Amino acid sequence: MLEKINQTADFLRGRVNGELPTIGIILGSGLGNLVDHITDKEVIPYKEIPNMPVSTVAGHSGNLIFGTLNGRRVLAMQGRFHYYEGYDMKSVTFPVRVMHALGIDTLFVSNAAGGMNKEFKVGDVMIITDQINLFPENPLRGHNYEELGPRFPAMTEPYSKELIAKADAIAARKGIRIMHGVYVGTTGPTFETPAEYEYFRVIGGDAVGMSTVPEVIVARHMDMRVFGVSVITDLGGKDITEVPSHEEVTKAAENAQPTMLAVIKDLVAEC
Ligand code: HPA
Secondary structure, eight states: OHHHHHHHHHHHHHHOOSOOOSEEEEEOTTOGGGGGGOEEEEEEEGGGSTTOOOOOSTTOOOEEEEEEETTEEEEEEESOOOGGGTOOHHHHHHHHHHHHHTTOOEEEEEEEEEEOSTTOOTTOEEEEEEEEEOSSSOTTOSOOOTTTOOSSOOOSOSSOHHHHHHHHHHHHHHTOOOEEEEEEEOOOSSOOOHHHHHHHHHTTOSEEESSSHHHHHHHHHTTOEEEEEEEEEEEOSTTOOOOOOHHHHHHHHHHTHHHHHHHHHHHHHHO
């Protein structure tokens, strides 16, 4: 695995002309517009990158984008690898390993999620304060590479409190309604039954989605700082009868883009 990570990082170092970034961004469903705000772009399709898995879901294009966002060098992943697509955990989290090998120490993650918190409305943006791993495995299972991180990493601060405080200040300054909550990560690809949404709420979850948790575990294994946001694209629970669909989720995520962008752009500059 170390050899593969270094091989891919070496390839990217050779391929990119601009200065290497220290901030990585994983763009979730429908949040791709951030890419339009990146300048000096160098776009590298996943299929041209050695060892990179290839993305399969409609609406998730697969590119690494090196460039500048609000004055800072960033590497954005346009399209991520979901466990439900059939990738194993090592593949899902491989790009985060490569980011770290390139010198990235701060990771931004975004996703679409179903809301269980009764205060939430569709279109809300939730800063992720903590997470619950309900995937059937942990991406760190198996041999531990001490070069990358410890066998038993602490997960006491999965999401950086400092970055959360900065994001709150930005949102307050801009008059943006921003929620906080715990993200529950599950395999999908089914959306939840009413009883499952209820169960996730009772165990302490505010929103549920099918990504993010593996990448954050691997980032924290390597002591990267993490900031995460969910767009609440649908609501679930015992009393909720609306049926979520992929189209609806994508549309709601699109609608929340201006809010997400406003916060993320400023936060990147303050990193
Ligand atoms: N459940 C799981 N994943 C999701 C949802 C949901 O309701 N909405 C968007 N991603």
